Amino acid sequence: MERRDFLKAASVGVIGSASAATLAAPAIAQSAPKVSWRLTSSFPKSLDTIFGGAEVLAKAVSDATDGAFQIQVFAAGELVPGLQAADAVTNGTLEMAHTCSYYYVGKDPAFCWGTAAPFGLNGRMLNAWFYHGGGNELLNEFYAKYNFIGLPGGNTGTQMGGWFRKEIKTVADLNGLKMRIGGIGGRVLAKLGAVPQQIAGGDIYPALEKGTIDGAEWVGPYDDEKLGFYKVAPHYYYPGWWEGGAALHFFINKAKWAELPKAYQAILTSAAAHANVDMQAKYDAKNPAALKRLVQAGAQLHPFPGEVMDASLKASIELYAEISKENEPFKKLHDAVMAFRNDEYLWWQVAELGYDAFMIRARGR
Template identity: 55%
Template sequence: MERRSFVRHAGLAGVLAASAAPAVVQAQAQLRWRLASSFPKSLDTIFGAAEVFAKKVAELTGGKFQISVHAGGEILPALQVVDAVQAGTVEIAHTAPYYFFGKDETFALGCAIPFGLNSRQMTAWMVEGNGLKLMREFYRGYNIVNVLGGNTGAQMGGWYRKEIKGIADMKGLKIRIGGFAGRVMERLGAVPQQIAGGEIYSALEKGTIDAAEWVGPYDDQKLGFNKVAPNYYYPGWWEGGPQLDFFINTKAYDGLSAEYKAVVDAASAIAHTGMQARYDARNPAALKQLVGSGTKLFKFPKDVMEAAFKESMAIYAELSARNPHWKKVYEDYASFRRDQNLWFRFAEAGFDDFMQAQKL
């Protein structure tokens, strides 16, 4: 999907949603898909994006195109959804692409990398930059077509049993951390663990891990992490703007009519923008409640941030030297990030810095 197509269909979403499905859509055949999510139903915001997507697809087709949504572990293990889409076991999945960086590190660039783009910048790269084009080219090798599936915004740095006072406290730390960031954590001396969202609490409670990161206050409160680890750190330097995707089996996607493809684009746009809106609206109250119940907030020490940044840049250089898929996408990503940071440094950061210092 080219960026102009995405924008055009995103605009179409409002028109279609405001009126009955047009006759050209109603004339299409009945269609039933299954969607496998990587997330538990308890996380209504992140899992809910798939429900929003499926609901809009049904609404915009007069009920002719139905997608049943299944939580992680319901019909597939949470981290096996890509394999299932590749094989055509299910038509579509909703997931965080960086979960699958073990297949190829380039998957992470479609979601989030340490010290990468924030959420607005990520959407800009995808929609108006070359991001969607480049990632589609890459995913083609995995029998996947991707459409945007939401963004959480910048995340928190996670929950820790003990305080992190400096880089030395990272040594031997067993931390649940998703995706590519684990490689950076390893270089800081930590021991990363890849654990699905629905299993994090029990691992933290049992002491199998010393720390865990997920998303932010709204989700973290629902998962109860504050009950087993009192120290809450920020920022999640590995997830400045993690984007989720809907991964569609190529044969299933190619089999859609032009009208149904337009519907998928429109529903994707609604789900994508809606996810971040819900997080931004719900995180403040959740953070207040967490702090009120005894959670201690800490900013990562400067030496941790600097060491993590240095190791991240070193890893990216190493990957560019050995992984041609990574090199092709990352060069474009890095150039876009450079220009975005120049712009955000002035208007966005200047405004935010002033406003956040005010007593309103």
């Protein structure tokens, strides 16, 4: 090829490439549209681990889309009260919420299975059920009635049993006891004579301080220390049998979800999974030091007495049977969770429990 012909061909190639780039730009832009959503949390900003789960998700989504998909996170009370987060998603006021499913058991007790139920699954088992045991599908079948879908968005691990002004030595000590507790754990305690109260996290301390309630459960050492419960109720009990592993969810309005490009749906799903793992890792990392500080500050650790645990299990089984008779969605989720739990503990007792029990004994040597 002569030099003149080569330059001519090269020029055509450059022009063609430039034209292709010009034509491709709108397609690229269309594949990453600007999207701006608002998310309300059920938690105050002071609880950086549990509130922070929504911030972790928002950052991951923004990073993965070069800032095209922005999710603005609002603390409880900034847009809607903490315990009305799901309502704002149902009615389309907001695109998303970061909350606990069991906060809404007043609407339907079946909501408990998205977070935790007495003597249910621990945190790892919940994730196994969500992702590989059909849990997400069953829950979203239920959530569809409320116009949203749910993506697992964090877990606290097994929670503590709460803070009390006086010791709990027998089942009789629960009679008349006014206790802040979420989910349907309160209905179990009511069977044993307690008076359950559902109070948002930021309102628990004043209620304890004023004596409006006699006890309260929240999460565990790291968050409980921040809220200062040990100053007004020194008796710290374990385990929180009503929350063997408490999951959080990102609730997303169904119509808004459907409007997202498939790529954004995939990114949001991955970001939620990242936030889900990150939260429990943070709690596992932060709780040990916080527990030491609480004990040094005067917190008195107590295991729930065996008779209280046994009575609570019996009351839980009775409650599940009662609700299942009149609520098919509850029964469907209950049966799935309990079947999964029973198989999981076949495995747990072989390896997990054996290893942990040995290492705990070895630690004390």
